[in-house]
Amino acid sequence: MAEQRVSLITLGSQNLAASKRFYCEGFGWKPAFENGEIIFYQLNGLLLATFAEKALAEDMQRVASGRPGSFALAHNVRSKDEVETVMLELLSAGGGLLRVADEPPIGGLRGYVADPDGHAWEIAFNPGFVIDSAGNIIFGT
Amino acid sequence: MAEQRVSLITLGSQNLAASKRFYCEGFGWKPAFENGEIIFYQLNGLLLATFAEKALAEDMQRVASGRPGSFALAHNVRSKDEVETVMLELLSAGGGLLRVADEPPIGGLRGYVADPDGHAWEIAFNPGFVIDSAGNIIFGT
Numbered sequence: 001m002a003e004q005r006v007s008l009i010t011l012g013s014q015n016l017a018a019s020k021r022f023y024c025e026g027f028g029w030k031p032a033f034e035n036g037e038i039i040f041y042q043l044n045g046l047l048l049a050t051f052a053e054k055a056l057a058e059d060m061q062r063v064a065s066g067r068p069g070s071f072a073l074a075h076n077v078r079s080k081d082e083v084e085t086v087m088l089e090l091l092s093a094g095g096g097l098l099r100v101a102d103e104p105p106i107g108g109l110r111g112y113v114a115d116p117d118g119h120a121w122e123i124a125f126n127p128g129f130v131i132d133s134a135g136n137i138i139f140g141t
Numbered sequence: 142m143a144e145q146r147v148s149l150i151t152l153g154s155q156n157l158a159a160s161k162r163f164y165c166e167g168f169g170w171k172p173a174f175e176n177g178e179i180i181f182y183q184l185n186g187l188l189l190a191t192f193a194e195k196a197l198a199e200d201m202q203r204v205a206s207g208r209p210g211s212f213a214l215a216h217n218v219r220s221k222d223e224v225e226t227v228m229l230e231l232l233s234a235g236g237g238l239l240r241v242a243d244e245p246p247i248g249g250l251r252g253y254v255a256d257p258d259g260h261a262w263e264i265a266f267n268p269g270f271v272i273d274s275a276g277n278i279i280f281g282t
Binding site: 001002003004005006007008009010011012027028029030032033040041042043044045046047048053056057059060061062064068069070071072073074075076077082086089098099104112114117119120122124129131134135136137138139140 | 142143144145146147148149150151152153168169170171173174181182183184185186187188189194197198200201202203205209210211212213214215216217218223227230239240245253255258260261263265270272275276277278279280281
């Protein structure tokens with residue numbers, strides 16, 4: 001039985017510079033490492049990598065058959081006010097609006113922004129998910 | 142500036158039962174919550190959700206234009222031997238082989254398996270990334 005863990009999220013990118021602008025200026029994140037084909041960001045116990053799309057396809061030996069894919073990442077925030085602030089910063093750094101922030105059935109507030117390669121980010125304030133001081137979410141706490 | 146954090150990874154699924162078999166029997170993970178359209182798994186400080194594809198598309202107000210998408214998740218393990226063990230368990234629980242485990246340029250061992258919806262998982266032993274007792278990876282430690 002494998003531990004319940006994810007170590008990296010790797011997103012294919014057709015334009016690493018545009019992607020970097022989104023993550024560094026939009027989210028305000030700092031790379032932990034970068035070279036000409038990959039950029040790593042340290043997140044809460046795992047890494048996000050943006051990787052040249054062709055290099056990723058070669059590494060996993062499969063070409064993506066379409067974009068965007070059927071998945072989303074979520075960045076939860078600690079207060080309702082932060083949702084639109086973060087979304088506006090992402091949009092001004094090259095993000096594309098998918099869903100204007102509104103209230104989901106479970107309460108709170110969430111919207112969706114696509115990164116320059118079309119990868120979806122949900123920005124959410126979810127009162128049911130407590131974010132601890134390390135930035136982690138533990139279901140049911 | 143937003144904290145460097147991801148709170149959820151949501152994967153669209155066309156067959157939640159097949160997906161559940163992969164994650165529960167292949168990885169051996171236990172759901173933290175499930176209903177007829179979504180299953181949550183608690184990972185290291187974030188949640189993995191498998192979500193009915195149509196419901197995800199409705200939530201983010203965008204239909205996936207193709208699958209598989211250009212991204213991969215990685216599950217790193219603590220020893221070289223575990224790579225093939227985990228891969229075999231995933232393959233016997235409905236996963237599809239993308240890349241037989243071999244040594245990447247940076248050393249170690251890695252292979253790729255697709256989940257039943259085609260989402261790619263890299264299973265890797267990377268001697269450059271230390272996994273701490275909580276299952277986290279901190280770049281450069």
